[in-house]
Amino acid sequence: MNVLAIFKREVRTYFTSPIAYALLTIFAVICGFMFTSILAQFQRASFQSAMNPAMAQGMNATEWVVRPLLRNVAVILLFLMPIVTMRLFAEERKTGTLELLFTFPIRDVELLAGKFLAALAIFLVMLALPLVNILMLAGLGPLEWPAIGVAFAGLMLLGMTFLAIGLFCSALTENQIVAAVLTFGAALLFWIIDWSADGAGGTLGQVLSHLSIIRHFDSFQRGVIESKDLIFYLNFTIFGLFLTMRAVESHRWKG
Amino acid sequence: MKRFGMIAWIPGLALLAAGGLAYLFRPDWATWAGLLALVGAGLLAAWAYVGFDAILAVLGRRATRYGLNVTLSVLLLLALLVLVELISTSSNKRLDLSEGKRYTLSDQTIKILKNLKADVKAVAFYRPPSPNAFEDRRGAEDLLRRYADLSTNFRYEFVDPDRDPGRAQRYKVSQYGSVVLEAKTGGGSDDKAAAPREQTAPTAARDAAPARTSPAPARTSPTPAPEKPVVSGATLQEEQITDLDEEKLTNAIIKVTRGGRRVMYFVVGHGERAITDSGKDGYNAIRTLVEKAKGLRPARRETARPPGPGSGRQPQAVPPPVRDQGRGRRSD
Numbered sequence: 001m002n003v004l005a006i007f008k009r010e011v012r013t014y015f016t017s018p019i020a021y022a023l024l025t026i027f028a029v030i031c032g033f034m035f036t037s038i039l040a041q042f043q044r045a046s047f048q049s050a051m052n053p054a055m056a057q058g059m060n061a062t063e064w065v066v067r068p069l070l071r072n073v074a075v076i077l078l079f080l081m082p083i084v085t086m087r088l089f090a091e092e093r094k095t096g097t098l099e100l101l102f103t104f105p106i107r108d109v110e111l112l113a114g115k116f117l118a119a120l121a122i123f124l125v126m127l128a129l130p131l132v133n134i135l136m137l138a139g140l141g142p143l144e145w146p147a148i149g150v151a152f153a154g155l156m157l158l159g160m161t162f163l164a165i166g167l168f169c170s171a172l173t174e175n176q177i178v179a180a181v182l183t184f185g186a187a188l189l190f191w192i193i194d195w196s197a198d199g200a201g202g203t204l205g206q207v208l209s210h211l212s213i214i215r216h217f218d219s220f221q222r223g224v225i226e227s228k229d230l231i232f233y234l235n236f237t238i239f240g241l242f243l244t245m246r247a248v249e250s251h252r253w254k255g
Numbered sequence: 256m257k258r259f260g261m262i263a264w265i266p267g268l269a270l271l272a273a274g275g276l277a278y279l280f281r282p283d284w285a286t287w288a289g290l291l292a293l294v295g296a297g298l299l300a301a302w303a304y305v306g307f308d309a310i311l312a313v314l315g316r317r318a319t320r321y322g323l324n325v326t327l328s329v330l331l332l333l334a335l336l337v338l339v340e341l342i343s344t345s346s347n348k349r350l351d352l353s354e355g356k357r358y359t360l361s362d363q364t365i366k367i368l369k370n371l372k373a374d375v376k377a378v379a380f381y382r383p384p385s386p387n388a389f390e391d392r393r394g395a396e397d398l399l400r401r402y403a404d405l406s407t408n409f410r411y412e413f414v415d416p417d418r419d420p421g422r423a424q425r426y427k428v429s430q431y432g433s434v435v436l437e438a439k440t441g442g443g444s445d446d447k448a449a450a451p452r453e454q455t456a457p458t459a460a461r462d463a464a465p466a467r468t469s470p471a472p473a474r475t476s477p478t479p480a481p482e483k484p485v486v487s488g489a490t491l492q493e494e495q496i497t498d499l500d501e502e503k504l505t506n507a508i509i510k511v512t513r514g515g516r517r518v519m520y521f522v523v524g525h526g527e528r529a530i531t532d533s534g535k536d537g538y539n540a541i542r543t544l545v546e547k548a549k550g551l552r553p554a555r556r557e558t559a560r561p562p563g564p565g566s567g568r569q570p571q572a573v574p575p576p577v578r579d580q581g582r583g584r585r586s587d
Contacts, residue, residue, distance in 0.1 A: 060354075062354075144352075144353060144354045146352035146353075147352050147353045147354065149352070150352050195383070198383050198413065198415060200280065204279055204280075210340070210344070218393060218397065219349075219358075219397075222353060222358050223351065223352045223353035223358070224349055224350065224351045224352070224353065224358045224359075225349070225350040225352070226347055226348070226349050227343055227346075227347055227348040227349075228340075228343045228344045228347045231339060231340065231343040232340065232343070235336045235339060235340060238332075238336070239332065239333065239336055242329070242332055243329065246325045246328070246329060249325070250321070250325065253317065253318060253321045254318060
């Protein structure tokens with residue numbers, strides 16, 4: 001019940017401030033622009049394939065439009081998710097309401113769950129925007145809905161890892177900008193960490209490659225669920241949330 | 256001295272970390288890395304000795320106790336998650352929901368990989384992903400990983416030909432995106448391949464073939480039966496492919512694991528031209544070409560193979576019979 005109360009409070013805060021509206025508007029505009037660009041490329045390729053039957057074999061709206069679109073959405077999330085999470089704990093600390101929350105009969109885990117679910121709800125609303133583009137595309141031709149569903153599930157899992165990183169960074173500081181910068185930096189680092197995998201080689205290279213959060217999205221965007229990718233995202237999220245809980249707890253005993 | 260002892264933990268930790276990192280990135284510097292770590296550990300020990308009372312006092316504080324508690328719980332959870340990751344990576348399960356399961360290997364490939372007895376290594380020459388690298392490294396990596404997931408005998412390695420031109424030269428690789436497969440087949444103590452015994456009679460070789468070969472993918476041409484060359488030790492088979500895809504990779508695995516050269520039979524006994532005849536009408540020149548061809552060796556067969564199971568596995572040449580010049584039937 002406490003989780004629900006925190007959840008409602010957080011969602012209300014999102015929508016009573018301009019954050020959610022600005023975020024959703026920017027996200028919708030960028031997604032729409034990307035969708036239009038990718039669709040135009042697909043259209044050109046379709047015309048060319050009309051003259052080249054061999055090329056037509058691989059023409060598929062899901063592969064040519066939806067997959068690149070969702071891959072690009074993942075990149076946009078890297079930039080926008082820090083904005084979703086930056087205020088969750090930093091603002092509470094800045095205004096001193098975190099200490100007030102500690103006096104309520106709410107457990108830390110409930111507080112964390114409420115805030116996480118609220119951020120996840122905003123994120124799911126964001127994800128509905130590219131879905132609108134895809135629904136428009138569905139009016140033009142058949143799409144592989146099971147594969148698209150898997151790709152969206154992958155995006156949701158990827159977003160959850162961003163949320164976990166963001167919540168932890170927000171719990172570390174009382175400055176929202178610092179929290180956002182920390183979140184972006186950490187997420188970007190985990191995004192590109194496999195760049196050094198080749199240079200490192202051996203076991204270290206494999207570990208670095210495995211830690212890359214975008215590499216685990218590859219199978220999802222193809223419409224393939226791999227248990228190791230699913231478990232990686234869940235583990236990453238659990239670890240991030242656990243660190244957040246410990247960081248929040250530390251405010252109690254640090255005084 | 257005491258003052259230095261109190262801050263010795265800083266260079267101590269730094270040297271310990273430097274030693275560990277040096278060993279991690281340059282295992283060949285193990286001696287120097289060990290020396291650094293040893294000095295670091297010595298400094299830490301000196302710090303602990305000099306400031307023992309102060310350390311005890313800090314450890315007794317409430318914040319330190321909580322801090323250690325938090326660190327310990329984080330490390331425990333991390334260890335648990337690492338364990339889960341290791342298990343999930345080693346026993347990965349896939350569910351392909353794309354249309355026609357286009358990201359799933361064909362049944363034939365799966366069968367070949369499940370029956371793979373020889374160690375096959377794929378060396379993929381790709382540049383690291385970048386806007387300038389046009390080759391699809393991620394796609395190749397995904398494909399090779401799917402193969403490796405199905406057989407512990409299949410391994411792969413990515414080599415950047417720009418950073419390691421020596422290996423590219425050794426494998427005679429001239430373009431990005433090439434994959435070289437190598438397998439040790441035939442004799443040798445480390446050979447795990449179920450390599451066939453050489454058949455002296457051509458028909459016996461043909462009859463033995465189906466048991467030794469695995470079926471090729473549906474899209475590929477029929478697979479030739481393996482025939483092991485006379486070797487005293489293991490034979491290293493290599494096959495290079497470009498524009499990697501499942502069909503090419505599976506065929507290459509079949510080629511490198513079949514353990515010898517394919518036999519090209521020349522039918523004799525019905526007045527056909529002889530492969531030993533170096534005259535104007537003879538087929539000696541063709542025999543020489545076949546001998547020089549990679550993976551082929553010529554042999555003679557008394558009769559043409561009748562159609563049926565196993566036929567078409569080996570290339571077969573039927574030279575036109577010699578009916579003119581009054582030489583009659585000729586058997587070589």
